[in-house]
Amino acid sequence: MTHDDVRYEIRGSAAWITLNRPERRNALSVELLDGVAAALRDAAGDRAVRSVVFAGAGPMFCAGADLKRVLGELGGAGVTEFLRRAAALFDQVARHPQPVIAAVHGGVIAGGLELVLACDLVLATRTATFADGHARYGLFPAAGGATRLPRRIGANRAKQLLFTAESWSADRMYEAGLVNEVVDDDRLVAAVQELTDRIGRLSPLGLARIKDVVETGLDRPLDDALGYELRACEEYATSRDFAEGLRAFADRREPEFVGE
Template identity: 40%
Template sequence: MSNVLRVELRNGIAVFTLDRPDRLNAIGTDTVEQLKRALEDVRGDDDVRAVVVAGAGRAFSAGPDLGEIESFTTPGPFRAFVGRLTEAYALLEDFPKPSVAAVHGFAFGGGLELALACDLRVAERGARLGLPEMKLGVLPGAGGTQRLPRLVPPAVAKEMILTGEPIDADRARQVGLVNEVAEPGGALAAAEALAARLAAGAPLALAAGKRLVDYGLGMDLEAAIAYERETVAVLFCTEDRIEGLKAFRERRPGEFRGV
């Protein structure tokens, strides 16, 4: 298995870089397995507080490895491939530490689906984001049809999915697909700066905040608010909550330890 994912630790942030620039960071089985392993490696590392996902070379990712897909001669292997992809993206989405995608060039198909699995997204001005599978006679199969309309208005999601046409970073910001637009060449630095702001937060509260938003969207409002109430009550008992109040009174940044 070739090394197609580079992992670097920078000031409490794990930077995962898709590293197949000669293939525009096409995502194959190797990438999926290495992404899963990287997530497992940093999950229990208390020094890692946030994750940034980026791409080497000219683009974030062109999507799934078409060469690998074209080697499948029956639906079974393709279904298994999509299953592995979906599983890896679910691990990223459910990861207890916040994640930020740094998009440059373009993020298409499975590449955009990878970015959608992150909590937040930064894109360079001029970058294009899209789900072009319709033009190949298929549809996104690794969460694109479900995560996209949870981020943008359904009509925008349908436009992107049913036409297969990409949108640029500025429109992506307008519709809520990306959180920040960086100048050309600045996506990674902007994503790391955003991740650093997240990493400064209390780890238990960060993980709980992710769960409240993600799980609460699938509940009715009354149940979601009850879930919120119980979660906040648990956080009230943590040492980080005590430290947070003390730091506020002393007008200094909190020193959170995840306890």
């Protein structure tokens, strides 16, 4: 897949999707949203891909929506349509079958933060900063920010970010629970590669089932969620990967998963 605003490349078992508008701080445009959606479809259809990484070209991960361009191309009424498209893309990220990792450096703001919130894991450089920013201009975080942020860091912390438009450090976001690991700036790529290599050795089918159960369970009463978890396990137990895992455990060797 090639697209001017998005770079797609395979590194080991991971598909790297890089937002590639550094001159606009990787701001989200219609073309960029379409490019990311296409890249995700390519990754989902590639059996060799075990995880997906989002990164940003240049000095910043993502500055949010390119409102100047959106207004110029779609007009004021088109902003709502753009938000619908962005929300649909972020839902696609959240529901993507492979684990999705955000590799954050520089700053991440507004729509960029909403993209990060849709990812499963977040690694960030020590100098990275996070902000919602919508309230600064009387805007609304309608692509998942007002819903996903409190689920990731709790309602009180989320309200502080949403109501003040202030910027938080990577260390503070780690303490809040959004960031999984903070690394030195020159260690980000290596740390992400280590993580994707580890994920790449596991069952892609098993991880997809786990991700589905975690995401689905958040929206269900506990008894329903536990029942869904058991049914997912029963289904996975009929797979080749499940049988391979049991054999490898009995043989005291590393399993070789095929995703079936």
